Amino acid sequence: MGLDIRLPIGGLFTVLGLLLAGYGLVSEKALYERSLGINVNLEWGLVMLIFGVIMVVLGRRGAGKGETGRPQVTQQRPDSSHH
Amino acid sequence: MAASGAKYGIATSHFYWIGAIPAMVFVGIFMMPFYYGSRARSVPEYLRLRFDEKTRGLNAISFAIMTVFSSGISMYAMARLIQTLHILDVPFQRMSISSQWIFDVSILFSALVVLAYILLGGLSSAIYNEVLQFFLIVAGFLPLVWLGLKNVGGWHGLTEKLPRTYTHSWAGMTNPNTNPLGVEWFGLVMGLGFVLSFGYWCTDFLVVQRAMAADSMSAARRTPLIAAIPKMFFPFLVILPGLIAIALPTQLPPVASTAAVQLVPSTGEGLIPAKMDETGQPKLDKNGKPVLDYDLAIPNMLLHYFPTGILGLGLTALLASFMSGMAGNVTAFNTVWTYDIYQSYIRPNASDAHYLFMGRLATVFGIALSIMAAYVATRFNNILDMLQLVFAFVNAPLFATFLLGMFWKRATGHGAFSGLISGTAAAALHHGLTLSAGAVPGVKGGWLGSVLHVYPSEMAQNFWTAIWAWTTCFVVTILVSLVTKPRDERDLVGLVHSLTPRPSEENVPWFKRPAILGALVLAMTLLLNLVFW
Numbered sequence: 001m002g003l004d005i006r007l008p009i010g011g012l013f014t015v016l017g018l019l020l021a022g023y024g025l026v027s028e029k030a031l032y033e034r035s036l037g038i039n040v041n042l043e044w045g046l047v048m049l050i051f052g053v054i055m056v057v058l059g060r061r062g063a064g065k066g067e068t069g070r071p072q073v074t075q076q077r078p079d080s081s082h083h
Numbered sequence: 084m085a086a087s088g089a090k091y092g093i094a095t096s097h098f099y100w101i102g103a104i105p106a107m108v109f110v111g112i113f114m115m116p117f118y119y120g121s122r123a124r125s126v127p128e129y130l131r132l133r134f135d136e137k138t139r140g141l142n143a144i145s146f147a148i149m150t151v152f153s154s155g156i157s158m159y160a161m162a163r164l165i166q167t168l169h170i171l172d173v174p175f176q177r178m179s180i181s182s183q184w185i186f187d188v189s190i191l192f193s194a195l196v197v198l199a200y201i202l203l204g205g206l207s208s209a210i211y212n213e214v215l216q217f218f219l220i221v222a223g224f225l226p227l228v229w230l231g232l233k234n235v236g237g238w239h240g241l242t243e244k245l246p247r248t249y250t251h252s253w254a255g256m257t258n259p260n261t262n263p264l265g266v267e268w269f270g271l272v273m274g275l276g277f278v279l280s281f282g283y284w285c286t287d288f289l290v291v292q293r294a295m296a297a298d299s300m301s302a303a304r305r306t307p308l309i310a311a312i313p314k315m316f317f318p319f320l321v322i323l324p325g326l327i328a329i330a331l332p333t334q335l336p337p338v339a340s341t342a343a344v345q346l347v348p349s350t351g352e353g354l355i356p357a358k359m360d361e362t363g364q365p366k367l368d369k370n371g372k373p374v375l376d377y378d379l380a381i382p383n384m385l386l387h388y389f390p391t392g393i394l395g396l397g398l399t400a401l402l403a404s405f406m407s408g409m410a411g412n413v414t415a416f417n418t419v420w421t422y423d424i425y426q427s428y429i430r431p432n433a434s435d436a437h438y439l440f441m442g443r444l445a446t447v448f449g450i451a452l453s454i455m456a457a458y459v460a461t462r463f464n465n466i467l468d469m470l471q472l473v474f475a476f477v478n479a480p481l482f483a484t485f486l487l488g489m490f491w492k493r494a495t496g497h498g499a500f501s502g503l504i505s506g507t508a509a510a511a512l513h514h515g516l517t518l519s520a521g522a523v524p525g526v527k528g529g530w531l532g533s534v535l536h537v538y539p540s541e542m543a544q545n546f547w548t549a550i551w552a553w554t555t556c557f558v559v560t561i562l563v564s565l566v567t568k569p570r571d572e573r574d575l576v577g578l579v580h581s582l583t584p585r586p587s588e589e590n591v592p593w594f595k596r597p598a599i600l601g602a603l604v605l606a607m608t609l610l611l612n613l614v615f616w
Contacts, residue, residue, distance in 0.1 A: 005211060009218050016222070016396065023392045031390045035230055041392035044226045 004062055010055030013048045021045030104311045104608045106281045108601040111308040113580070115597075117489055119303040120577045125415075127423040133488045133578045135496030136427075141503060143423035145477045147416055151449060153474075154412035155456025161405035162189035162457065168382050170398065190457055193402075197410050198450050201417075202443060209414045216403040217313070223400020224320050224381075230388045231327035281482050304597040311604045315611060321381075328380040413453065417445035472514065479549040480506020480556030487560050492572060492579045498564030506556030513551040519544045 024042025032039050123129035127146060131139035163186070165171055171185050200208045297303035385397040421442045426433075480503055487494040487502075518534045519541040538544040576582050 005214055008211065009215060012215065013218070013222070020392055020396065027390075027392065031392075035388050035390055035393075036234055038230070040226055040230065040388075040390065044222075044393055044396075048222055 004059045006055045006059030006062065010052045010057075010059055013052030014056060015052075017045050017047070017049030017052050019045070021049060103314050104604060107307040107311040107314065108604055109281060111304045111306070111311075112597050112601050114485075114489065115304040115307070116300065117578060117580075119297065119300050124422055125419050127419060129578075130484075130488075130499070131423075131427075133575070134484075134494075134499040138484075138496055138499045138503065139423060140428070141500065142481070143419050143427075147419050147424060149474050149477070150412040150416040150419070151452045152456045154409040154416075154449070155453040156460060157405045157408040157412070158190055158193055158453055159457040159460040161193060161402060162186045164382060164401070164405075165189045167379065168386070168398075186461070190454060193406065193409065194450050194454055197406065197413060198447065201410060201413055201446050209410045212410055213407050216407040219403045220400045221320065223397045223403075224324065226393060227381075227384055227388060227397060228320060228323045228327075231324060231384060234388075235327055235330050281486075301597065305600065308597060308600040308604055312607075315604070315608055324384045325380045328384050409453070413446060413449045416449040417442050420445045420449070475545065475548065476507045476510040476514070476552065479510050479552035483553050483556035484560060487557065487564075488579070490580045491561075491564075492575055492581060493564055493569050494560060495564045495567045495569060497567040498560040498562075501563045502556040502560030505559045506552045509555035510548050510552035513548050514544070517544055517547070 020041050022045070024039050024045050027039075027041060029039075118129065121129055121132050123132060125143075127139045127143035130142050166186050166189070171189070172182055175182050175185060200212060204211070297306060381401065385394060385401065389397050421438055425441055425445075426438060430437075483506065484499045484503055488499060516535045517538060518536075519538045538547065572582060
């Protein structure tokens with residue numbers, strides 16, 4: 001147990017960011033009338049991609065050092081000793 | 084919350100700035116040591132350690148019922164939203180399934196997803212998911228705030244389009260009739276800021292879960308303090324879309340790119356449509372104005388601004404916000420059922436493997452019961468209002484019991500039990516004798532025949548119900564404790580403040596010390612209140 005939470009977050013955001021930004025690159029301009037002419041898929045996709053990559057890098061570095069500080073979750077099986 | 088943003092304006096931020104942050108700081112600094120130190124696995128278990136078996140039983144049973152219905156309500160709300168937005172209409176047509184089934188499929192599918200990840204990963208997967216869902220919600224709603232603000236001309240443009248009380252959180256708070264919440268500052272600070280929020284955060288199951296999951300005392304204490312920081316900025320994320328929705332010019336709602344059906348006729352205000360009755364006509368209030376369906380503020384904003392692509396992300400974020408509530412409640416249910424009801428009253432002294440099996444079974448049953456609750460909600464519209472009312476009656480006095488239990492070693496089990504019962508009764512009595520302005524006696528109050536007081540708004544009535552319940556529980560617990568036999572002090576070490584050694588902080592760097600973190604969080608909250616005064 002003890003998967004660093006930054007890894008799944010980073011992974012998810014990287015994949016979503018790539019999908020969004022990729023779609024933003026190939027989609028037509030007319031699509032963006034409702035978003036005030038901003039290619040929001042491309043721009044927000046890039047933001048998510050950058051965030052995702054940073055999270056993955058931090059998570060991997062943390063795992064390399066064996067650091068256990070960040071929001072890490074370990075499950076405890078409760079004992080029944082006092083019953 | 085965006086719903087309240089559109090309805091009440093920036094004053095909704097009180098639910099975070101007053102209604103959550105001070106309580107979270109209190110939990111981190113004062114209450115975590117007892118949860119962590121006592122190694123209680125649940126709130127009812129702490130009550131057994133501190134008081135006695137009957138107090139625990141009362142709390143465990145009411146809690147188990149509450150969690151099942153809460154997750155059922157989340158499920159119902161999500162399925163309703165999918166139906167209202169017509170997200171699945173086209174895919175269903177393609178597969179030539181009648182669109183009547185959308186509601187059922189939504190409920191069943193969400194139940195299966197939650198079931199799968201709780202069974203596979205247990206408590207830790209519920210916590211992981213909650214963190215992921217939080218990030219997803221931010222990613223989905225932040226671009227919405229960005230586009231919306233850009234469209235209305237920034238914060239400045241927003242303040243010009245809306246009445247002053249919508250953009251100043253404390254405007255008109257001296258008199259209940261001059262602010263959108265309809266509450267005066269005393270009711271707000273005491274009712275919401277003290278009784279309701281401390282009651283919720285200090286006895287929240289997730290808080291205890293995190294204490295169990297933390298690897299050290301100081302980590303357990305830091306968790307709610309760090310969690311308070313996003314809570315500070317969350318209002319901007321969820322309230323601003325609501326404000327923008329109401330500020331925009333009224334127009335024909337956009338049609339979702341995947342939807343073939345027009346959403347709603349334009350009888351609303353801004354992007355917020357009017358509520359419809361069964362015949363498809365807008366509902367009108369007493370003055371003949373349409374009743375607005377504020378719950379659709381965020382969904383309609385998403386459909387308005389997001390093109391194909393990011394629209395999917397936005398809708399995912401919306402669904403994530405419902406799912407996280409469901410999973411948390413189901414894990415809470417299986418723990419309380421297995422340890423506090425089954426192991427204690429039905430079958431004590433079984434093997435660990437047996438209880439583990441029971442926990443899994445409880446997950447399946449908890450979800451099945453939630454599905455039932457969701458269907459009950461579709462049948463009886465008022466049942467939701469009624470249940471939430473009962474929860475309020477049960478929950479409001481609980482914080483008085485905890486406060487006395489943790490800080491007054493003289494408090495006894497009999498005192499706590501009678502305090503809880505009479506607090507709940509006081510809440511019901513107060514609610515039955517008062518009414519909010521414009522409401523009809525019934526679920527909204529006044530069901531005891533005579534109405535002694537009329538509150539300017541439903542919110543004021545709720546806050547005061549909580550204040551009455553808390554005070555009654557506090558006084559009754561003290562009085563009964565004084566005439567009953569106190570417990571031996573040796574039994575209370577680690578459970579009561581004055582008998583628990585202070586956690587040592589010598590090796591902790593200053594920025595990780597709970598007291599300093601807590602003070603920082605409070606100072607930032609104060610600053611935010613001043614900025615949006």
